[in-house]
Amino acid sequence: MIAGELEPSIRNHSLRGFLFGRAHAAAQGLRPGTDYDEETMFLICALHDLGLAETASGPQRFELEGADAAAGFLEAHGVADERVDIVWDAIAAHTSGFSDSPVYRRRRPAAIWIAVSGIGFDVAGGPDDFPAGFADLVHDAYPRLGGTRALTAVIERQATAHPHKAPPGSLAGEILRLRHPELLPFSWDIVVDGSGWKD
Template identity: 40%
Template structure:
């Protein structure tokens, strides 16, 4: 572990809330390097969103009685969640939808880290499908939990999460107007490269909403009215 990785990991552990309320971040070298990558390459609102999504996904797995190592791989769940928006970074910004660019960037990173090809492919699929309702849920536990964990950070299906746990997660990783920041970044990429926002895709939808009256994406309205707010 490099000095920079040590500082990042130490910072992420500085949770100003009861630690027992929040699932522990993985301690293995690969997930520490993934965290370091996300903190370094993504904007703070997106990095915090990615980490919260991983925490929510783990809470959901526990709530549903899924057993780590039997029903799902906790390392792959964390990696897929924490890297799911790496396509919004400069490192991951290519010429495809941000979800697919992000899946490619995550796969390249994990391959460099010597993760087995089958596991890399599983993470790729979960990231590529995380904005695809009705598909991700039918592609296995990993895809389903990643999409659900991301959705929970937008306020969906969070009734089982206590107020104390929600407050602890958000004290550790503040929202920083996450939804608006995310839409801003998706739209900026799409304006620069229109091929990144094909019709009927999530990027295509928010680009259309932001460029026609009232110039606000529906996901911003929904999240603002949801449990956690923007």
């Protein structure tokens, strides 16, 4: 049901992110069930872009809409609060770039940064990041269908339809700033200029 809400290119991106994250973890000697919770990592990857579904019409940026949708879905299916919180945290921050930070890795469960790293490999990595032939196997099972450009187009489409969901500093905001600056409802300069401090 919930997977059907996403375009095939995004569903495949989510599943590739899981496989790439798991392979990257294995290359670092991390084992599922011992060093990280693989099921939680899968849930993060599988649900991380729910905020890009047509049904994600709320006022928040897509990462937060997706985190809320994932939490609601998991709670409706009896998933425990602690796991829901981990999934929510990961999805809400998955575009922030925190996953490479040693402090973030020390403070958050490994399932989060492994999932976010895998998602990142699918966006900005390449076949040389994995053993020879591994990426081909993943792409045979889950073709790119336009890959990162298709993902960007979905984010851009949502942001142009709802510019308030693309605040400064967000991924959607950056896409709007570069491609549709005329649609930005506000920028950092507008925020600063509107301050009562008159800085």
